[in-house]
Amino acid sequence: MRPGRTGSVVPRGLAPIALVLPGFVLAALIILWPVLQLGQISVSEVNRFGQIRGFVGLENYAAVLADPDFLASLLRTGIWTVGIVGGAIVVGLPVAIILHQDFYGRGIARVIVMLPWAVSITMTAIVWRWAMNGESGMLNSGLRGLGVLDTNVTWLAQASTAFPMQILIGILVTVPFTVTILLGGLSSISDDLYEAARLEGASTWQSFRRITVPLMKPFLNIAVVLNTIYVFNSFPIIWATTQGGPANSTDILVTYLYKLGFQFGRLGEASALSLLMFALLLALLVLYVALISRGEADR
Amino acid sequence: MRSGVLAAAATFALTGAASAQDLRVTVAEYSSATGPYFEDVARAFEEQHEGANVQIEVVPWDVLLQKLTTDISGGSAPDLSIIGTRWLVDFVNEGIAAPLDEYMDDAFRSRFIEVFLEPSIMDGSTYGLPIAASARAMYYNRALFDEAGLDGPPDTWSELMEDADAISALGDDIAGFGLQGNQIETDVYFYYAFWAYGGELVEEDGTSGLDTEAGYQAAQLYRDLITAGATQPGVTGYSREDVQNLFKQGRVGMMITAPFLSNQIAEEAPDLDYGVAAIPAGPDGDRGTYGVTDSIIMFEGAQDKDVAWDFLDFLFQTEQRAEFTQNEGFLPVNQEVAEMPAFTDNADLAEFTALLPDARFAPVIPGWEEIAAITSNALQRVYLGDQEPKAALDAAASEINAILEN
Known part of the structure; x- marks a missing residue:
C-alpha cells in the first residue's frame, strides 16, 4: 500500500464494524452470555441446585409478578433509589462547591470526605448496625446525651425507623463518588466566567444559577446515571442491617431476589426476577438519557 | 516446540488427575476453633493414609447453602460437606447425596446415640452422619x-x-x-x-x-x-x-x-x-424442645468414595468427636463421648440431655x-x-x- 492514500486493510464500509467487534465480543462474553443463561433458566423448571428439569414457558415470570412481596419491594426500590441518588446530589453539590474553594487545609478536608469510599460498604453497614443497636448502640447514647431522646429507640425493629436510616447510610456512602464527579465538573468551568460575571455586578447566587448549574449539567447527569445503576442493585446496606426484615418490610428487589434464589431455592423465579430488574433498569436509563438529549436539542 | 509444550502440559494434567487422592471437604464455621480443628484432623488423617491430600474449606453458616448451590450447579461440588440436616431432603431428592449404608456396619452404627442418627435416615437409607447436635x-x-x-x-x-x-x-x-x-x-x-x-x-x-x-x-x-x-x-x-x-x-x-x-x-x-x-410446659403438661443436627454428607460425584469414607470413619472416632464437641459446646452424638466425665459432670449439659425425649426435629x-x-x-x-x-x-x-x- 502506498503512503498518502486513504485506504485500509478492510473495505471502508466494514471499518466501523471491525473497530466495534473486539469490544462487542468482550461485552458479549461478560454480559450477554450470562443474560442468555438467565433467560434459559427463567423459562425452565429448575431444581434448587440449578439443574434444569424441563420447559415451563412464562410460568416463572407469572409467579414473580403475582407475588405481593414483588410489588412491595418494587415500590420500595423506587423510594430507595430516588432517595439515595437525590440525597447524594443534594448533599454532594454543596460539599463539592466548598471543596472547590481555596482554603487552608483543603487537602485534608478532601481526604476526609473521600475516606468513606475506601471502606467496604459491608463494613460501614455492619458498624452502623452496631451503632443502631437498641440497648448498646452509639446512636441512642449519643442522642440521649444530646437530650434529643429520653428512651432508647430500637432503630432496626420496625421499617418506619429502619428504612430511613438505611437510606441515610446509602447517601453517606454515595456522597464521596458523587463529590468526585462534581469536583471534576467544577474544575472544568473557567474562572474567567465568574470574573466576568462579577464585573457585570452579578451576585454569588446569580453566578451559581446562571453559570455553575448550566455548565454542571452534564456532570450531574453522569452522577445520576451511574449512581442509579449502582444504588438500584445495592445489596450490602440492607442485608447487613435488617436482611430485609422485619416481615419483608425493608426488602428491595435485590434482597428479595437473593432470598428467592439462595434461601428458598427457587432459581427459576429468581432468574426471571433478575431479568425483569435488568429490563427495568435499562428502560429507566434509556428514558433518562432520551429526556436529557431532547432537553439539549431544545436549547 | 509448541507441541512439546502441549504434550508436557497434557502429561501434567494427566498426572494431576491420576493422583486423585485429593479429598475436598467443606465445613461450616461454628466458631473460631472450627477451622483449626478440621485442619488438625486432616493432617492426622494424611499421616495415616499415604498419598491422601485433604483440603478443608471453612465456610460461614450464612452462606453455606448458597455456596453449595453454586458449586453443585457449576459441577464443582466437594467430596464431603457439612449441611443442615433440614436441607438433606433436597439433596437426597435430587440424587446429590450418596447413601452410606454399604460402608456402615453395626459396630459403626452403635457409635451414635440413636436419636441423633435418625434425622439423617430417609426411606430406609442413611445419607448423612450427625456431626453436630444441640437441643434447647x-x-x-x-x-x-x-x-x-x-x-x-x-x-x-x-x-x-x-x-x-x-x-x-x-x-x-x-x-x-x-x-x-x-x-x-x-x-x-x-x-x-x-x-x-x-x-x-x-x-x-x-x-x-x-x-x-x-x-x-x-x-x-x-x-x-x-x-x-x-x-x-x-x-x-x-x-x-x-x-x-x-x-x-x-x-x-x-x-x-x-x-x-x-x-x-x-x-x-x-x-x-x-x-x-x-422449657416451661403448657396447660396440659405438653413440652417440647427443638433438636437440631447438622450432618456431614458424601456427594454422589465424589472422586474416591472409599477415601472419603475412611475420612468419615476417622472423624467419628471418640478422640476426634470429644475434642470437637467440647470446643463447640454441642451435645455429644457418640455414645462413648457422652459417657466421658467431662460431659456427665456438666450440670448444664445434663439439663439439655434430659430434654432429649421431648426433642422435635425440623420436619423433613x-x-x-x-x-x-x-x-x-x-x-x-x-x-x-x-x-x-x-x-x-x-x-x-x-x-x-x-x-x-x-
Whole structure:
C-alpha cells in the first residue's frame, strides 16, 4: 500500500464494524452470555441446585409478578433509589462547591470526605448496625446525651425507623463518588466566567444559577446515571442491617431476589426476577438519557 | 516446540488427575476453633493414609447453602460437606447425596446415640452422619430471680409470665423474658410455646398446624408478654445473638437457647450467676424442645468414595468427636463421648440431655426454609402489633399449605 492514500486493510464500509467487534465480543462474553443463561433458566423448571428439569414457558415470570412481596419491594426500590441518588446530589453539590474553594487545609478536608469510599460498604453497614443497636448502640447514647431522646429507640425493629436510616447510610456512602464527579465538573468551568460575571455586578447566587448549574449539567447527569445503576442493585446496606426484615418490610428487589434464589431455592423465579430488574433498569436509563438529549436539542 | 509444550502440559494434567487422592471437604464455621480443628484432623488423617491430600474449606453458616448451590450447579461440588440436616431432603431428592449404608456396619452404627442418627435416615437409607447436635433449654439468671423474690425457674408458661413481670419490675434496663424476633430461628423461638400448647408443625392431614388454637394461644402469649413490658423493648430488632448478649450482661431474666451459650458465658461473663432449666410446659403438661443436627454428607460425584469414607470413619472416632464437641459446646452424638466425665459432670449439659425425649426435629419437607421464613414474617407482624395472631397465622398457614401440597 502506498503512503498518502486513504485506504485500509478492510473495505471502508466494514471499518466501523471491525473497530466495534473486539469490544462487542468482550461485552458479549461478560454480559450477554450470562443474560442468555438467565433467560434459559427463567423459562425452565429448575431444581434448587440449578439443574434444569424441563420447559415451563412464562410460568416463572407469572409467579414473580403475582407475588405481593414483588410489588412491595418494587415500590420500595423506587423510594430507595430516588432517595439515595437525590440525597447524594443534594448533599454532594454543596460539599463539592466548598471543596472547590481555596482554603487552608483543603487537602485534608478532601481526604476526609473521600475516606468513606475506601471502606467496604459491608463494613460501614455492619458498624452502623452496631451503632443502631437498641440497648448498646452509639446512636441512642449519643442522642440521649444530646437530650434529643429520653428512651432508647430500637432503630432496626420496625421499617418506619429502619428504612430511613438505611437510606441515610446509602447517601453517606454515595456522597464521596458523587463529590468526585462534581469536583471534576467544577474544575472544568473557567474562572474567567465568574470574573466576568462579577464585573457585570452579578451576585454569588446569580453566578451559581446562571453559570455553575448550566455548565454542571452534564456532570450531574453522569452522577445520576451511574449512581442509579449502582444504588438500584445495592445489596450490602440492607442485608447487613435488617436482611430485609422485619416481615419483608425493608426488602428491595435485590434482597428479595437473593432470598428467592439462595434461601428458598427457587432459581427459576429468581432468574426471571433478575431479568425483569435488568429490563427495568435499562428502560429507566434509556428514558433518562432520551429526556436529557431532547432537553439539549431544545436549547 | 509448541507441541512439546502441549504434550508436557497434557502429561501434567494427566498426572494431576491420576493422583486423585485429593479429598475436598467443606465445613461450616461454628466458631473460631472450627477451622483449626478440621485442619488438625486432616493432617492426622494424611499421616495415616499415604498419598491422601485433604483440603478443608471453612465456610460461614450464612452462606453455606448458597455456596453449595453454586458449586453443585457449576459441577464443582466437594467430596464431603457439612449441611443442615433440614436441607438433606433436597439433596437426597435430587440424587446429590450418596447413601452410606454399604460402608456402615453395626459396630459403626452403635457409635451414635440413636436419636441423633435418625434425622439423617430417609426411606430406609442413611445419607448423612450427625456431626453436630444441640437441643434447647431455658437459661435463667439466678441473681435476678433472687432479687425479685422468686424461688426458682418457672415450670409452666403461665408461671413464666408472672415471673417475667416480677423481674421486669426490677428496673427499666431489665427484662424478664428475652424474646427473639429477628433473623434465623425467629420461628423456632415461637415453637417452644407452640409445642407446649399442643401444637404440631404439620398436622396429620399434611397441612400446617399454625392455624390452630395452639398457634393462636402461643402467639397471643408472646404478644401479651410484649405489651406487658415483660420482654426487652423492640423484639423485632433482636436476633438470637442479640438476646444472648443481653443475657450475658445480666439484663434478661430468662431466655431459651442452645448449650453453646454456656461456653460463651464461661468465656465472656464468668461471674454471671445462672442456671439451666427445662422449657416451661403448657396447660396440659405438653413440652417440647427443638433438636437440631447438622450432618456431614458424601456427594454422589465424589472422586474416591472409599477415601472419603475412611475420612468419615476417622472423624467419628471418640478422640476426634470429644475434642470437637467440647470446643463447640454441642451435645455429644457418640455414645462413648457422652459417657466421658467431662460431659456427665456438666450440670448444664445434663439439663439439655434430659430434654432429649421431648426433642422435635425440623420436619423433613422440601422447602422447609421458605416455610420457616413465612412463619417468621407472620410472627414479626404479630410482635409489631401490625396484625392479630389469628389473622397473621391463618394467612401464613394458607401460604404454607400451598408449599406443602407440591
